[in-house]
Amino acid sequence: MPAAPDEGARLGRSAGEALRRAAELLRAAGCGTPRLDAEVLLAHVTGRSRESLLARPEGALTAGEDLAYEEAVVRRAGGWPLAYITGRREFFSLDLEVGPGVLIPRPETELLVEVAVALASPPVARSGPGLVLADIGTGSGAVAVALASLLPGVVIYATDTSEAALEVAERNVKRLGLGGRVRLRRGDLLDALPVPVDGVVANLPYVADPDWEGLPREVRDFEPPGSLRGGPDGLDLFRRLAAGLPAYLLPGGFVCLEVGPGQAGPVARLLLETGVFETVARHLDLAGHERVVSARSGESAARSGGCATRSGAPATRSGAPAMRSGAPAMRSGAPAMRSGAPGRY
Numbered sequence: 001m002p003a004a005p006d007e008g009a010r011l012g013r014s015a016g017e018a019l020r021r022a023a024e025l026l027r028a029a030g031c032g033t034p035r036l037d038a039e040v041l042l043a044h045v046t047g048r049s050r051e052s053l054l055a056r057p058e059g060a061l062t063a064g065e066d067l068a069y070e071e072a073v074v075r076r077a078g079g080w081p082l083a084y085i086t087g088r089r090e091f092f093s094l095d096l097e098v099g100p101g102v103l104i105p106r107p108e109t110e111l112l113v114e115v116a117v118a119l120a121s122p123p124v125a126r127s128g129p130g131l132v133l134a135d136i137g138t139g140s141g142a143v144a145v146a147l148a149s150l151l152p153g154v155v156i157y158a159t160d161t162s163e164a165a166l167e168v169a170e171r172n173v174k175r176l177g178l179g180g181r182v183r184l185r186r187g188d189l190l191d192a193l194p195v196p197v198d199g200v201v202a203n204l205p206y207v208a209d210p211d212w213e214g215l216p217r218e219v220r221d222f223e224p225p226g227s228l229r230g231g232p233d234g235l236d237l238f239r240r241l242a243a244g245l246p247a248y249l250l251p252g253g254f255v256c257l258e259v260g261p262g263q264a265g266p267v268a269r270l271l272l273e274t275g276v277f278e279t280v281a282r283h284l285d286l287a288g289h290e291r292v293v294s295a296r297s298g299e300s301a302a303r304s305g306g307c308a309t310r311s312g313a314p315a316t317r318s319g320a321p322a323m324r325s326g327a328p329a330m331r332s333g334a335p336a337m338r339s340g341a342p343g344r345y
């Protein structure tokens with residue numbers, strides 16, 4: 001870890017000088033965006049905008065700011081994710097609190113939100129106000145609050161097994177004034193839902209065991225493994241979620257799942273094997289990667305006993321129909337949607 005400069009050197013430094021030194025340190029530490037990170041961190045510790053700091057580089061930092069900046073830069077040089085140092089991350093133009101113990105929302109997850117919003121919006125029969133959705137594995141609450149802000153009148157149950165994540169999510173939900181419509185529940189996958197829902201949206205852990213060691217250190221050493229690891233092939237949670245869907249999804253409802261590289265096909269098959277979905281689609285990000293798999297259950301699934309009913313507890317799975325051999329073809333070349341950086345992890 002780089003040594004901090006001595007106290008005397010810090011006092012009276014100008015913003016410009018502090019930035020220059022910080023960028024040097026971060027570059028030497030192998031940071032991919034040293035100057036940008038240096039600016040973001042200085043804005044964070046001074047409470048000023050990057051623009052105002054750059055407009056007056058000769059302005060002196062106070063000793064307290066200088067010390068706080070040095071600490072922040074040393075942490076970043078040691079591999080700490082920028083968002084854990086600033087405690088903030090923007091997602092769908094919403095300012096979210098994040099911190100150790102909760103996954104930092106990724107830009108590519110915005111595609112998951114966009115696909116879910118399209119599936120929950122008119123002219124689809126089950127859409128609009130009154131709809132009840134679930135965000136399974138909510139983490140910071142990013143997907144749930146984005147859905148709630150984009151879908152007025154829709155209620156979202158946001159679940160997670162992690163108490164640390166739910167505490168952060170609760171603060172985000174409250175700060176954004178969405179407490180009435182985003183309801184947090186602790187529990188395993190769909191078990192935490194008090195009622196069957198019209199749509200299930202999830203960004204589950206999906207890193208396969210063999211890929212774990214190859215993750216960037218910044219991810220592997222700092223973000224919670226329980227947010228990332230999905231078992232031998234990355235699909236452990238998808239299998240369990242798919243098995244539970246017939247009991248928790250209302251007829252005509254949808255599911256929308258973010259997936260990792262090479263997982264869209266297997267996840268689409270898992271959904272079709274439940275026997276309740278009539279259509280399955282695979283959605284590309286702008287980098288051309290299959291990033292999201294969505295499916296809608298048939299209204300007839302209710303009649304055959306394959307889907308949940310809103311009256312009372314979720315239906316049991318016993319009546320779920322067997323896999324339909326003539327399942328509809330997947331629309332694999334679904335139109336590319338918005339971007340995301342390539343590969344999340």
Ligand SMILES: C[S@@+](CC[C@H](N)C(=O)[O-])C[C@H]1O[C@@H](n2cnc3c(N)ncnc32)[C@H](O)[C@@H]1O
Nearest residue numbers: 105137138139160161162188189203204205227
């Ligand atoms: C990839 S993170 C997604 C977080 C957030 N939805 C996002 O997109 O930024 C997966 C989340 O699932 C949670 N999780 C892991 N296993 C779970 C389970 N069995 N039931 C519910 N949530 C689970 C983790 O704690 C983590 O918050």
